[in-house]
Amino acid sequence: MPRPIRKAVFPVAGLGTRFLPATKAIPKEMLTIVDRPVIQYVVDEARAAGIEHFVFVTGRNKSVIEDHFDNQIELEMALAERGKDDALSALRSELPPAGATSYTRQQAPLGLGHAVWCAREIVGDEPFALLLPDMVGQAETGCLSQMMAAYEKHGGNVIAVEETTAEQVHRYGIVGVGEKDETGFEITEMVEKPDRDNAPSNFYISGRYILQPEIFGILEHQASGADGEIQITDAMIGLAQSQRFTGVRFDGRTFDCGSKAGFLAANVAFALARPDIAPDFRAELDKIIGAVAATRNKAAE
Numbered sequence: 001m002p003r004p005i006r007k008a009v010f011p012v013a014g015l016g017t018r019f020l021p022a023t024k025a026i027p028k029e030m031l032t033i034v035d036r037p038v039i040q041y042v043v044d045e046a047r048a049a050g051i052e053h054f055v056f057v058t059g060r061n062k063s064v065i066e067d068h069f070d071n072q073i074e075l076e077m078a079l080a081e082r083g084k085d086d087a088l089s090a091l092r093s094e095l096p097p098a099g100a101t102s103y104t105r106q107q108a109p110l111g112l113g114h115a116v117w118c119a120r121e122i123v124g125d126e127p128f129a130l131l132l133p134d135m136v137g138q139a140e141t142g143c144l145s146q147m148m149a150a151y152e153k154h155g156g157n158v159i160a161v162e163e164t165t166a167e168q169v170h171r172y173g174i175v176g177v178g179e180k181d182e183t184g185f186e187i188t189e190m191v192e193k194p195d196r197d198n199a200p201s202n203f204y205i206s207g208r209y210i211l212q213p214e215i216f217g218i219l220e221h222q223a224s225g226a227d228g229e230i231q232i233t234d235a236m237i238g239l240a241q242s243q244r245f246t247g248v249r250f251d252g253r254t255f256d257c258g259s260k261a262g263f264l265a266a267n268v269a270f271a272l273a274r275p276d277i278a279p280d281f282r283a284e285l286d287k288i289i290g291a292v293a294a295t296r297n298k299a300a301e
C-alpha cells in the first residue's frame with residue numbers, strides 16, 4: 001500500500017488580473033459559482049477524497065480566504081436566534097476542523113512551481129495532493145477521488161488529464177501516453193505549453209496532482225521555464241527520471257475558472273445541477289436564449 005495522502009496544497013497567491021475590477025479587493029478564489037466561492041468547491045473535492053489537512057499558499061490581499069475557512073461566531077449566533085437551523089448546520093459541516101488548515105505566503109510571483117515549493121515545510125516528507133483552484137470539476141465522483149484508485153495501484157505520482165484540441169495545447173501542460181490499465185496510463189513525456197507541432201498528445205494536465213515529496217528538492221533548484229516562471233511541470237519532468245507518473249483521464253467536466261468564459265459556464269452548469277435553483281434558472285435562460293435568437297433572426301431578415 002502506498003503512503004496515504006493526508007495533505008492538500010492550494011496555490012491561491014495569483015493576482016487575478018483577468019477579472020479586474022472584480023478582483024481589486026476580493027481574491028479571485030472568492031468569486032462565486034452560484035452561491036459558493038470557487039475555492040470552496042475545490043476544498044470540498046479534497047475533503048471528499050479523504051484529505052485531512054489543507055495548506056493554502058497565499059499572498060497579499062488574500063486573508064479573506066483564511067476568514068472564510070474560520071468560524072464566524074456572530075453569524076452563527078444570528079442564525080441560531082432566527083431559527084435558521086439548516087443554514088447553521090451547513091455552515092458548521094463545511095468548516096475544516098480546528099488545526100486542519102495552514103497558510104503560508106508566496107511573497108513573490110515566481111510561478112506555480114515556486115508556490116508549491118513554499119509549502120514544503122508544512123507538507124514535510126510525505127506525498128500530497130495539489131489542486132489548482134482555477135480548475136473546478138463537475139462530476140459525480142470528484143477528480144481527486146478518481147485519482148486515488150490509480151495511486152493505490154501504482155503509488156508514485158498521479159496527474160489528472162483531459163482532452164483538448166490541437167489549437168489549445170499551447171495553454172497547458174501536455175502529457176505523452178504510454179501503457180494503459182484499468183486505472184490510467186503511464187505518462188511517457190510532459191511538456192509545459194508546447195506549440196501544436198511539439199505536443200505529444202491532446203491530453204492536458206487539468207490541475208489535479210498527487211506528488212511525492214522529492215518534488216520539493218527538485219523545485220529548490222528549478223530554473224524558470226515557460227513564461228519566465230518556475231514551472232511545476234518542469235520539476236515533474238525531473239522527478240519522472242526516477243519515479244513513475246500515472247495519468248488519469250477525469251470522468252467529468254472541468255471548468256477553467258481562470259477565464260471569463262469558463263467561469264460563466266461553471267455558473268450555468270452548477271446552477272442547472274442545483275434542484276433548488278434549476279427550474280427558475282432554466283426558465284430565465286430560455287428567455288435570454290429566445291431573445292438572442294429573435295434579435296439574430298431579425299438582423300438576418
Ligand code: G1P
Pocket residue numbers: 112132134135171172173174192204205206207231232233
Ligand atoms: C498550470 C500548469 C499547467 C496546467 C494548467 C491547468 O498552468 O502549469 O501544466 O495544464 O495549470 O490549468 P497555468 O494555468 O498556471 O498557466
